[in-house]
Amino acid sequence: MVRDVSEDPDVGDLLDLLSDEYARDILAATSVKPMSAKQLSEQCEMSQPTVYRRVEWLREHGLIEEQTRIETGGNDYSVFAATLSEFSLALDDGAFDAAVERTESPAFPGQDEQDTADRFTKMWENL
Numbered sequence: 001m002v003r004d005v006s007e008d009p010d011v012g013d014l015l016d017l018l019s020d021e022y023a024r025d026i027l028a029a030t031s032v033k034p035m036s037a038k039q040l041s042e043q044c045e046m047s048q049p050t051v052y053r054r055v056e057w058l059r060e061h062g063l064i065e066e067q068t069r070i071e072t073g074g075n076d077y078s079v080f081a082a083t084l085s086e087f088s089l090a091l092d093d094g095a096f097d098a099a100v101e102r103t104e105s106p107a108f109p110g111q112d113e114q115d116t117a118d119r120f121t122k123m124w125e126n127l
Contacts, residue, residue, distance in 0.1 A: 011089065013096045017061060019086065023072045027082045028102055030064060055080055061104055075100035 017023050025044040036053070041048045052105040058064035070076050086101040094115055 011059075011096050012062065013101070014087065014098055015089075017057055017063075020054065020057075022050055023058060025057065026051065026080070027084055029062060030080050031082040031084075034081040036068070036069075036077050036079050040080070058082075069123050 022044065025046070026040055029040055029043050037044065037048050037051045040046075040051045040055075044051070055064060055066070059066065063082065064080050065080050065083050068076050069079050073092050083102040084100065085103045086099075088099045090097045090099075
């Protein structure tokens with residue numbers, strides 16, 4: 001499902017963000033499948049602090065989503081998935097108009113059911 005949430009995005013901020021090679025690499029990788037910071041660091045060949053900085057910028061603009069993966073051993077971790085599906089820029093009557101289309105949780109199908117089952121298992125193990 002695609003929803004348009006292009007309520008006057010700041011063109012300059014979006015262009016700055018999308019001109020960053022690391023941010024684009026993260027968006028490309030997370031558009032295929034959700035990835036952890038460690039996985040992104042390895043696949044995109046950048047340090048984890050760089051991954052976290054770019055992910056934060058992408059989250060601020062609603063271009064990436066974070067979810068927590070629950071592990072039964074207690075080592076929960078975050079994974080990130082791109083929500084950006086399309087960005088367009090138009091010049092009309094002397095003004096730029098940016099449009100951003102985002103998807104709603106595209107890369108996390110069935111995650112709610114899995115999270116519930118994992119939380120129940122974790123709770124049971126801790127009793």
